[in-house]
Amino acid sequence: MRKYDIVSGLFLLALSLAICAGSLRLNVGTLTAPSSGFFPLVTGLVLGIFSILILIESRKSGKDIVRFWASDANKKGIYLTFLFILVYALLLEPLGFIGTTILFFFLVSRFVSGHRWATAVFFALVTSFSTYFVFTILLHAPLPPGFLEGIF
Amino acid sequence: MDFWSNIAMGFSVVAVPLNIIFCFLGVLLGTLIGVLPGLGPGPTISLLLPLTYHLDPVTSIIMVAGIYYGAKYGGSTTSILLNIPGEVDSVATCLDGYQMARQGRAGPALGISAFGSFIAGTFATLALMFVAPPLASFALRFGPPEIFSLMVLAMVLITFVSSGSQVKGLAMASLGLFLGSIGLDIFTNVDRFVLGFNFLLDGLGIVPVIVGLFGVGEVISNLEVQFRSEIYQKRVSNLLPSLKDWKDSIRPIIRGTLIGFFVGMVPGGGGIASTFASYTIEKRISKHPEKFGKGAIEGVAGPEAANNACSGANFIPLLTLGIPTNGIMAIIFASLLINGLQPGPMLIKNQPNLFWGVIASMYLGNVMLVILNLPLISIWVRFLTIPYSVLAPLVLFFCLLGAYTLKNAVPDLIITLIFGIFGFLMRKFRYEAAPLIMGFVISELVEGAFIRSLLMSGGSFSIFFRRPISCVLMIIAAILFLLPFLGRKPKTLGSSDE
Numbered sequence: 001m002r003k004y005d006i007v008s009g010l011f012l013l014a015l016s017l018a019i020c021a022g023s024l025r026l027n028v029g030t031l032t033a034p035s036s037g038f039f040p041l042v043t044g045l046v047l048g049i050f051s052i053l054i055l056i057e058s059r060k061s062g063k064d065i066v067r068f069w070a071s072d073a074n075k076k077g078i079y080l081t082f083l084f085i086l087v088y089a090l091l092l093e094p095l096g097f098i099g100t101t102i103l104f105f106f107l108v109s110r111f112v113s114g115h116r117w118a119t120a121v122f123f124a125l126v127t128s129f130s131t132y133f134v135f136t137i138l139l140h141a142p143l144p145p146g147f148l149e150g151i152f
Numbered sequence: 153m154d155f156w157s158n159i160a161m162g163f164s165v166v167a168v169p170l171n172i173i174f175c176f177l178g179v180l181l182g183t184l185i186g187v188l189p190g191l192g193p194g195p196t197i198s199l200l201l202p203l204t205y206h207l208d209p210v211t212s213i214i215m216v217a218g219i220y221y222g223a224k225y226g227g228s229t230t231s232i233l234l235n236i237p238g239e240v241d242s243v244a245t246c247l248d249g250y251q252m253a254r255q256g257r258a259g260p261a262l263g264i265s266a267f268g269s270f271i272a273g274t275f276a277t278l279a280l281m282f283v284a285p286p287l288a289s290f291a292l293r294f295g296p297p298e299i300f301s302l303m304v305l306a307m308v309l310i311t312f313v314s315s316g317s318q319v320k321g322l323a324m325a326s327l328g329l330f331l332g333s334i335g336l337d338i339f340t341n342v343d344r345f346v347l348g349f350n351f352l353l354d355g356l357g358i359v360p361v362i363v364g365l366f367g368v369g370e371v372i373s374n375l376e377v378q379f380r381s382e383i384y385q386k387r388v389s390n391l392l393p394s395l396k397d398w399k400d401s402i403r404p405i406i407r408g409t410l411i412g413f414f415v416g417m418v419p420g421g422g423g424i425a426s427t428f429a430s431y432t433i434e435k436r437i438s439k440h441p442e443k444f445g446k447g448a449i450e451g452v453a454g455p456e457a458a459n460n461a462c463s464g465a466n467f468i469p470l471l472t473l474g475i476p477t478n479g480i481m482a483i484i485f486a487s488l489l490i491n492g493l494q495p496g497p498m499l500i501k502n503q504p505n506l507f508w509g510v511i512a513s514m515y516l517g518n519v520m521l522v523i524l525n526l527p528l529i530s531i532w533v534r535f536l537t538i539p540y541s542v543l544a545p546l547v548l549f550f551c552l553l554g555a556y557t558l559k560n561a562v563p564d565l566i567i568t569l570i571f572g573i574f575g576f577l578m579r580k581f582r583y584e585a586a587p588l589i590m591g592f593v594i595s596e597l598v599e600g601a602f603i604r605s606l607l608m609s610g611g612s613f614s615i616f617f618r619r620p621i622s623c624v625l626m627i628i629a630a631i632l633f634l635l636p637f638l639g640r641k642p643k644t645l646g647s648s649d650e
Contacts, residue, residue, distance in 0.1 A: 001582070004580070004581050004582070005581075007581075008320075008581045008583070012323055012327070015327070019330055019345075022345055026342065026344060027340075027342070030611065031606055031611030031612075032606070032607075032610055032611035033607075034603050034606055034607075035339075035340060035342075036337040036339070036340045036342040036344055037344070038603070039329075039333050039599045039602065039603065040330055040333050040344060040345065042602075043326050043327075043329045043330035043333065044330065046322075046326040046329075047323055047326040047327055047330065050319055050320075050322050050323035050326060051323055053319045053323075054317070054319055054320060054323060057317060057319055068580060069376070070376055070377045072377070073376045073377065074375050074376055075376075077375050078372050078375055078376060078576075081371070081372060081375065081548065082372075082569065082572070082573060085368070085548070085552065085565070085568070085569045085572065086566075086569060088552055088565065089552075089562055089565035089566050089569065090562075092556070092562060092565070093562055101549065104549065104552075105545055105549060108544070108545040108548060108549075109545050112375065112544065112545070113541035113542070113544055113545055114541060115541065115542075123542075123545065127545075127546070127549060131549075131553065135553075135557070140206075141205075141206065141557055142560065143557075143560075144560070
């Protein structure tokens with residue numbers, strides 16, 4: 001665990017330095033007249049202090065080797081999930097809600113959850129159309145239109 | 153308006169058909185997600201936040217509260233039948249509940265768990281009614297220094313009782329405070345840390361951050377290792393505990409209720425702390441401690457009562473002081489903010505229909521939960537057979553939908569993804585999400601109180617120690633902060649947020 005504490009402590013220390021640097025570029029003001037950079041600077045300093053304490057605490061952490069991944073971890077599924085979320089974000093407005101949701105649901109069901117093609121397609125169609133119906137017709141919440149939405 | 157008129161008003165609010173329907177939906181969903189391992193109230197409430205934009209604030213909070221305490225009921229079913237806690241707070245119930253199921257006594261275990269939860273939940277609601285209004289009146293005396301000190305104490309407390317490192321928790325709280333300050337400065341109207349992205353001018357959205365950390369982060373963590381376990385007793389019968397079961401359980405239920413209520417009122421006092429406290433006490437005072445862990449009904453009754461009393465008490469600091477006591481309360485805090493309501497001492501005064509309506513809904517919700525959890529138990533048992541591979545795409549999709557529909561903005565999906573990855577890494581590096589969420593949602597309040605205090609004192613930090621209430625709060629915070637360095641941190645406590 002020690003290695004993880006050192007890595008995370010150093011990351012947080014770097015982040016705190018970046019926050020402090022960014023705050024100093026804003027107007028910090030004075031104690032009697034604090035300005036926009038004052039509060040972020042304080043949070044950056046406090047984060048810096050705690051990240052140093054994490055690094056000090058890491059010396060007490062056990063030297064036991066903790067693996068990042070579980071022994072039979074579904075690593076491919078995790079990476080793909082992050083990728084599919086990114087694809088969903090990028091295609092949602094150009095392709096429309098129904099088309100993108102069908103694609104997203106199909107990809108996650110087929111390649112992350114490991115469902116059969118037919119099951120994945122069925123889930124994708126049912127979820128996207130039913131959600132579209134609930135949000136646009138029942139809740140009157142607009143969702144991005146695409147060519148499939150033109151059907152309704 | 154006197155006490156009884158307030159209660160009558162609360163029941164008149166909850167008697168509206170729409171509120172009854174959403175109270176039922178809340179406890180139903182709560183039970184469902186409590187039963188399903190790997191899907192907690194945090195992600196569920198966060199992914200239902202978009203639905204609350206379209207509802208009346210009172211209705212949406214009634215539903216959200218129902219999900220929270222409903223999940224506590226449902227969590228015990230999975231613990232007893234599957235030996236997997238449906239919720240982290242139900243871990244203690246696994247110890248004896250599962251053993252009872254193995255001995256063919258799943259029925260009485262589930263029965264006493266539901267009745268114990270009902271008694272504790274009703275007591276907590278009653279006590280909430282009596283404790284909250286005077287506490288809120290007292291808190292009205294608080295000025296900026298007291299508010300700041302109270303927030304500092306809340307952050308120290310939530311990290312003090314967490315299961316992980318306090319220093320890591322406080323680092324996360326500081327990071328949360330910083331993240332909450334991104335966007336336009338409330339005092340000077342200057343943009344901060346927007347890095348040229350105009351969508352950040354309004355700040356990081358509460359929903360994308362919470363949905364990312366809790367929803368996406370949790371799904372990804374669950375995807376890594378699949379659940380595999382054996383269900384004992386797919387058919388459950390004889391749910392009504394015998395006279396002997398009642399005799400053995402009634403005192404543990406009373407003690408568990410009191411423990412849960414007092415632990416729940418303390419910021420950071422999560423269900424898991426109260427359940428283990430109750431379990432330890434029952435085992436210690438029992439004439440047959442050797443039966444614990446082998447199917448003692450007292451080991452189910454006490455912790456279940458503690459857990460449910462705790463969930464009711466968790467609302468006290470939130471509704472009276474504006475302090476979210478754990479991660480889920482932070483999400484409820486966020487849902488109040490989204491609905492244009494500021495949790496804190498003024499809430500009871502300004503929104504009496506909300507406060508008393510939610511309380512009245514808790515009585516109704518507890519009755520609904522007993523009905524849902526006893527006669528319908530066979531249906532819940534069937535839900536246990538739904539594989540996580542079916543749930544995961546659904547949860548992920550609703551997370552994304554929730555993040556997007558707040559502002560119909562694609563950048564919110566990217567923020568959700570970033571915080572999803574961050575939430576996953578936090579779990580790997582043993583950092584808790586609750587302090588970060590808490591810091592994030594109270595950031596504006598903390599900054600306002602801090603800056604105003606400095607302006608009041610002419611730039612002197614001594615203002616936090618010159619005023620008696622503020623000084624006491626700061627001293628308690630300092631003691632709690634220093635205790636772990638002296639090796640005095642209790643090792644068995646843990647927060648119930650994840």
